[in-house]
Amino acid sequence: MAPKIISLISAPGGVGKTTIAVLLGWFLKERNKKTLLIDMDPSLGLTLNLFDFADYKRDLEDHNKTSADFLELTLRPDELRKFDFNHVISTASFQKYNLDLIASSIRLETVMGSIWYNPSSGHRETKLKDALGYIPSKLNYDYIIIDSIPCYALVYAMTTLFASDKCIVPLRLTRNDLGRTISMIKKIQEDMEQVKVSEDEFYNKLLFVFNRVNTQYNYDDKIPKYIDEMRKAIPKAQFFDEYIGQQAGFPRIGTTEQKPDDSKNVKKLFEPFFKDFIEKIG
């Protein structure tokens, strides 16, 4: 069966995309689901959550084992057809599990630029989808999780959304985040319509989740109010029923700063969202 392709996008940065991507990788692996994480952030958010920079540079970047390298091949389809995807898939250890990852590269920015602004590249928004189609089915992935960057780079959002079955949009509980998210989502929806993705199809892909990333305006009782406001602006917006609570262990997990209870504490707060994820996404 084809893998489910799930991505993470947001309007503002720092809302928890990378955290959710890596925790999904961990939780899915724990349940024996074969999962590939793909870092589509040229500033290496997910990659450096899982690798030390020096190791990454020596073992991956210097050997062209990155998302920039397979995406670039969409400009040379003959080479893409012959490409061995195993070359770009690396393994990273996280909470005693081995996670499959395609790391990112600062070169991704140049590659995205040549795809997007090169008139001869044609159907630019489908390039990531096209490239993922060449991942050999014998690798048997159940899920592909794509971490992206904030949507001020609409190029990334469009490419990522086009390639995904579902797209998770984390939201912090601030008025500022709500406004920025509404504004960006509306713009992306208009742009997606230009490339023949209907409004219904677009909103069916999106699922918003509140993540209580550390802010001083972080009150749970705001959630129903914010959902109402969001639905007024975007009537077709769909939400996870669960939100992700705040926990000091989130920034430490997987790092050398991790404390003995962090794994247990983070799990407890992520579990309700994960159950909701399985219910809604399968």
Ligand SMILES: Nc1ncnc2c1ncn2[C@@H]1O[C@H](COP(=O)(O)OP(=O)(O)OP(=O)(O)O)[C@@H](O)[C@H]1O
């Ligand atoms: N529920 C949470 N409770 C506490 N801290 C959290 C929570 N979720 C995420 N964080 C922390 O918030 C910070 C930002 O999260 P993260 O890097 O995942 O966001 P991002 O959306 O990927 O950011 P960027 O847009 O820069 O890529 C990190 O330090 C992360 O550990």
Ligand SMILES: [Mg+2]
């Ligand atoms: Mg990130």
